[in-house]
Amino acid sequence: MTKISGAVGAMALAATLTLAAGLPAAAADKVIHMGTMSWEDLTPITGITKKVLEDKGFTVEVTDFSEWGIAYAALTRGDIDIIASQTDYVTHDYWVKNMNALEKISPVSHGLYQAIAVPSYVDIASLEDLNAHAAEFGGKIIGIEPGSGLMRDAATAVEEYGLGLELVEGSTGAMTAALKAASDRKEWIAVTVWDPSWMMMKYDLKFLADPKGIFPAAQSYYWIGTKGFSAAQPTAREAIASVFVPLNDITTINAAVNEGKTMNTAVADWIADHADLVSRWEDIKSE
Structure with a gap:
């Protein structure tokens, strides 16, 4: 966060x-x-x-x-x-x-909910849809600080869903900058994020459905x-x-x-x- x-x-x-x-x-x-x-x-x-x-x-x-x-x-x-x-x-x-x-x-x-989200203009709804569109996402899920609970859950999701995308460790600031850049250009991007966050409102994000229940409930x-x-x-x-x-x-x-x-x-x-x-x-x- x-x-x-x-x-x-x-x-x-x-x-x-x-x-x-x-x-x-x-x-x-x-x-x-x-x-x-x-x-x-x-x-x-x-x-x-x-x-x-x-x-x-x-x-x-x-x-x-x-x-x-x-x-x-x-x-x-x-x-x-x-x-x-x-x-x-x-x-x-x-x-x-x-x-x-x-x-x-x-x-x-x-x-409070933490998971993987995409901008609302991205035309997928579930974590299960990521592999089919890996190229559009540049083969990456943009993460935050390593060691955070959110990143641990995201790593588990990558494994459990068999995702072929790389979970990129970094910082909240770097993730936010990448999200802004992609949103400004209406490019596809997947990020680890949480609600409540001003980012959810400013960038109109939606969480991807998690049918396996990897991420904790609200x-x-x-x-x-x-x-x-x-x-x-x-x-x-x-x-x-x-x-x-x-x-x-x-x-x-x-x-x-x-x-x-x-x-x-x-x-x-x-x-x-x-x-x-x-x-x-x-x-x-x-x-």
Whole structure:
């Protein structure tokens, strides 16, 4: 997935336990240490939930992690209180390994899907159609970073479907550039991609059918926390559980960022456009 460089920006404060420890007990109880990954799907979820918690009187300190293993270790140690994660597939191993020290708070979005896609003008519908049109695709499927879950699944698909196309390892940036160039010329191209992504909207992509079920089904996003968080912070838990951000809205926010807005501005604009909904989220029980 595409990383948002500096995406959390001003909303990311250094999450340090020493700060909370120096506050009076009542004030420390109102501090929520939130983790995030700077991916384009998770950053809007983090920003929107942060705003809802702040409107309920909490101070939210955000720590940005570069890898899921580091993030889960911090959550298990209690360095952070909560983080949004896709526990069904993307982070399933980390969840299972640490679940006795954690709790699942609530779902916050649904529909993440990663697979092989083509522009809508490409006249095929299934992975099974690729071999018959290998020449039109230049004998290649344009991939992203090696070692990612998406690339592992794509490699499995190449093997299971007996595809004669080369899965090209590279980077998200290189894949995006190749996709833009091909789309501008209306050439055929197959890429490894995910939804939500601004690319799905900008380039009008369609996922190829996967009759063998190689790629995981649509995944949900959950807020997860350190064990006992909900009992210790019932008002925060109520606020977090009220938030649900549809996948299309995440895509819209990231499309705005791709067009030049900062993530903070795009999230703020979304909140302003959905002020009535957000106010309903905030009508919750207090401690």
